[in-house]
Amino acid sequence: MKIHTSGCVISSRGECDVIDVTDSVEQTVGESNVSEGQVHVFVQGSTAAITTIEHEPGVVKDLKEAFERWAPKKHAYHHEDAWHDGNGHAHVRASMIGQSACFPVVDGKMVRGTWQQVVLVDFDNKPRQRNLVVQVMGR
Numbered sequence: 001m002k003i004h005t006s007g008c009v010i011s012s013r014g015e016c017d018v019i020d021v022t023d024s025v026e027q028t029v030g031e032s033n034v035s036e037g038q039v040h041v042f043v044q045g046s047t048a049a050i051t052t053i054e055h056e057p058g059v060v061k062d063l064k065e066a067f068e069r070w071a072p073k074k075h076a077y078h079h080e081d082a083w084h085d086g087n088g089h090a091h092v093r094a095s096m097i098g099q100s101a102c103f104p105v106v107d108g109k110m111v112r113g114t115w116q117q118v119v120l121v122d123f124d125n126k127p128r129q130r131n132l133v134v135q136v137m138g139r
Contacts, residue, residue: 001037001137001138001139002032002033002034002037002136002137002138002139003135003136003137004028004031004032004033004034004135004136004137005133005134005135005136006028006031006133006134006135007131007132007133007134008024008131008132008134009129009130009131009132010043010120010129010130010131010132011127011128011129011130012048012120012122012124012127012128012129012130013122013127014122014123014124014125014126014127014128015122015123015124015125016064016067016093016121016122016123017121017122018053018055018060018063018064018119018120018121019119019120019121019122020055020117020118020119021041021050021118021119021120021132022055022112022117022118022119024132024134025039025041025103025110025118025134026109026110028134028136029105029108029109029110029134029136030108030109032105032136033108034105034108034136034137034138034139035105035107035108035138035139036105036106036107036138036139037104037105037136037137037138037139038102038103038104038105038136038137038138039102039103039105039110039134039135039136039137040100040101040102040134040135040136040137041100041101041102041103041118041132041133041134042099042100042132042133042134042135043099043100043120043130043131043132043133044099044130044131044132044133045094045099045124045128045130045131046091046094046095046099047087047090047091047093047094047122047123047124047128048094048099048120048121048122048123048124048128048130049093049094049096049097049098049099049120049121049123050097050098050099050100050101050118050119050120050121051097051098051101051118051119051121052101052112052116052117052118052119053116053117053119054115054116054117055117055119063121067093067121067123070093070096071089071092071093071096072089073089073125075088075089077089077091077092079091085125086125087123087124087125089123090123090124090125091123093121093123094121094123097121101118103118105136105138120132
C-alpha cells in the first residue's frame with residue numbers, strides 16, 4: 001500500500017469562514033499516484049472543521065445560520081471560565097462537525113458528487129493560519 005501525505009497552510013478570516021479546499025485535495029490525490037484507495041482530509045486545531053457542501057453563497061449563508069442556532073456565539077460557555085478568549089462557541093461547533101473527512105479514490109480521482117465540495121470551516125473568533133493535512137492511501 002502507498003501512503004502519500006501533503007500539507008498546506010490555509011489563511012482564514014475566522015468567524016465561521018467557509019473555505020473551499022477541493023482543488024488542494026484533488027491535486028494531492030493526483031500527485032499520489034494512488035489509483036484505488038482513500039483520501040483523508042484533516043485540519044489541525046480544535047476550532048475548525050472539515051465537511052462537504054455545495055460551496056455557493058446561499059448554502060454558505062444557510063450553514064452559518066445553522067451553526068448560530070446550534071451553538072450561539074453569545075451563549076455562556078464554560079470554556080470562558082478557564083480561558084476568557086471568547087471562542088467557546090468555536091470549540092463546540094468544531095466538535096459537532098469534526099476535524100476530518102475521508103473520501104474514496106477510484107481510478108486515481110477523489111469520488112464526490114457534482115456539487116459536493118470539501119470545505120474547511122474556521123469557527124474561531126479571529127483570523128488564523130490553518131494547517132490542512134491530506135493523506136492518500138491505497139494502491
